[in-house]
Amino acid sequence: MKPDIKQLALGLAIASSCVIGIDALALDGTVPQNSAYNVLRDGAQDTLRIVAYGDSIVAGYISPTTIAERSSTHVAAEYAAVLWGQNIEVRRRAQSGAVASAIYNRIVNDTSFMQTNSTVGVHVVMCGNDYLQARTAFAGQTGQCSFDELAAALDTCLNFTGQAIDYVNQNAGPNARLKIIGNLYYPGFDADDELTNCTSPDTGQPLNRRDDVFLSIIAESNWETCTMAVENGWICADNFAELMTADFDSNGDGMIDSESVRFIPGEPLEDYVERILAANQAGLLRDANFKQIAPGATVSYLLSDDTHTTFLGPEGKASLGTTASGNVAVFHPTDVPFPDFRNPDWNMNGHDRMGSALASNYDLNVDVGPDASLLVCEAFDNTLSFNDRVFFGPWPVFVDFGDGNSINTEAAEMSLGLFNQFSNPGLYAVNAVVTGAYDTVWHDSALVDVLSAADAVMMLLDDFAEVALTTVMDRGWFVDTLDHLTDALDAAQAGETESAQQSLVMFSQNIVQSSTEADDVDRLTALADRTIAALDCDLDQGASRAGSRARTSFTLPQRSPVRQGPIRESRWVEFEGVNYHPNDPRLHELQLRMAEEYLELYLSGDRRWDDYLKLFLSSDRRWEKYLDRLLSGSAP
Structure with a gap:
């Protein structure tokens, strides 16, 4: 009989855990690894800021004295510089080895970094080391298993995660609307497929560390973290889905494996946990050392310590009393967004993978609204909406209704009303183009089928x-x-x-x-x-x-780059x-x-x-x- 997951807590090194030498630690056993790197964009008029708070994953930890310059936050900033057409400064305020309470204290002590008017995004990763310490205690148990320290780690994690979310909401700068928290992947997935030294209080038998204890708690922790994020206006970056499953349908069930385990807002906790456990039983979960990016193609997302994520690009020096800084050359420079919004190495290492997932929330995502079927002279009344987390307008907006009527204005708000009355029956394409900084263009369209009175009688x-x-x-x-x-x-x-x-x-x-x-x-x-x-x-x-039905066509302005929505x-x-x-x-x-x-x-x-x-x-x-x-x- 498996232990009740409500009585357990994760006892493993998850996404943000780190294993470091005692001689390089601060007095509390942690290493401050701060950095102030910049991504420069030709033609930029402004410099925007993204601030990241967290542990070794935010730091880009390699060793107690070195970090990856292109950590996940920095990779995301490379995408942002292209999409937004501006310079991006990345301020990573990281404490490698720190537990959730210490990460929360870093956020409070370093509040000023996120309070500038230029700050547009705040990223947070925390809790890994709470679970690492509880894991060490659990691994040393003999006799009957006790889950008290694991449960305490879970409670502490969720308590300080909630406090961190509330504090950032109350104290971040006025333009910091893009708030993202990362959930936990599972390093040591294969290593934990073994029996405990202690025995179950229910059966008297040893437990499988991964299948009977840790995986259920990872799922619960991830659900709680993502649910808190969504309920408080944040985005949850699903690192578990990105790193722990294949990027294709490996079992022929019609769903890409990574999508089959992705967090779904509003799904009950029990259903989410059951879905994760079922994916494991079906063989869909894999150790991040053996990430399947395509059939027959496997890459490692973890360093040799089996905990921290791999990276691409230069290393920087960051340790106690040292802040790594400078302008970092974009690894894949481009004048336009990459095809499918992903750089050529987006899935080849852990930090690029997590950075690409972060940046997927940076697109403006112009939406002209649903298709419509109307009678002549009835009002077409849709709303042109944007991703309000990354709207830095006012930006020019052009809307062509396809019947000779159009709107040419500036959008200074998060949405724009679209109203038109079609005088003649026909099939019309309503096209909207939003032009951002550096002539970045977003486009979406809707089809409007306008019927005559005779059509309506039929x-x-x-x-x-x-x-x-x-x-x-x-x-x-x-x-x-x-x-x-x-x-x-x-x-x-x-x-x-x-x-x-x-x-x-x-x-x-x-x-x-x-x-x-x-x-x-x-x-x-x-x-x-x-x-x-x-x-x-x-x-x-x-x-x-x-x-007298008509058909219309529309040609996009010859600008680049183009982010074009689907034409239905x-x-x-x-x-x-x-x-x-x-x-x-x-x-x-x-x-x-x-x-x-x-x-x-x-x-x-x-x-x-x-x-x-x-x-x-x-x-x-x-x-x-x-x-x-x-x-x-x-x-x-």
Whole structure:
């Protein structure tokens, strides 16, 4: 029987643990390893600051006197310099070997570093050494296992993590909106796959250190840390997912391994822990010394001490009384963001991997909002939003609605309202371009399908036909109601707006007075009301727009670099060898003719209706779900 994870705490050297020689330690057994490195950007107008507080992982620990200049925070700053077009100064205030309480004290004592107006980000890593010390005590136990020191380490970690988050929120500079805390990876994963020297209080048998004790507690600690971060406006960098699993689907379950263990905000603790344990049982978790970046390709993310992460680039001198400083040459200089937002070595060593994950939160992430389907003259009312943690505007914004209307303004807030009324039916691409510093361009688009009043009547016909298939209706009432719709369609296509509106009013009255389900009545009458309003728009414009659909295209400004969001493509329907847009009136006329023939046969009891339905299905797959019901006789 496994011990209750609520009574345990992690007893291993996790992401931020360090093993160092006593002769190089300060009086409290730790080493202050501070640094003040800079990333310079050609053409920069400003210098922004990122401050990192933590233990040896933040320091970039190599030995008590040396650090990696390109630690994870510094790697992230290289990405930031390109994305934001500015110089980035990285201030690492690190205490290698320090427990969570000491890291919290460093944050308090070094508050001034994060209070400058230029500070835009604060990173924190802590708790590793609390667990390291508890692990040492646990490993020496014989007899019956006691989990008291492990539990105390967990409680202490979460207590000071919460205090650190609160303190940074209250004291960071006014522009420090990008706050990130790292969770814990598991060095020693293979080494801990052995039995304890003590025995379980429940079974009297030894426990597996990794599978029975430590892994459950890593999962609990990570969930608690990430949940605290999210609840307090922070981002959680999931180092466990980045370092402990393959970057591909190794077991054929349809999910990339690293995504299968990633923290999901809002997921209950028990579900997260169960997911991590299940991944281990399935063989998806691997020692970070053997990180699988592709099938058959393995790299080591840990140094020879089996604890600290590997790195790329020069080493610096940082120890008691010494602060490493200077401008560090960008290892992969570039004028534009890297493809897929990753440098060529993003997955080749531990610090580049964690730095790339940090920097994934630095993108502006322009979002123009969802695609929309409207009737003519209805309001397109979306919101252009950004990642407000890295917005350093005001920045120029250009929005092209695709119908000749556009917005050319500056965004000084975190979002911008997008409002437009399309006067003609068509398929429009609404494109937004935000130009940041150094002409960095972000782009996103949404498709807006604008339907004419005649299109809307055909939608009503489709919807009404579906209701007819699932509802017992009086034949005379059904035919009269269908006639109102076909009259409305004929009138709308002929430009007889008032006659079409009258037919739609009569249709709505018939529906309301029927035994049709309330939800169907509400949906059909609401669409009828919108169609009547669209006909008013047609009347104001002086002509029906049936058949006047347009398609627009958009070309990005020739700036570089470009961060382009996905262009969402429409689904085209093939009918009798011709491709139609789903709302093309010609397609609807063909489908309507077939549907009317089918309905007449169906109502008359002629069994040839099944052949017509099959033919109708060949052009409109929405009817497919009714086929089995009709052919089996389960539909009315």
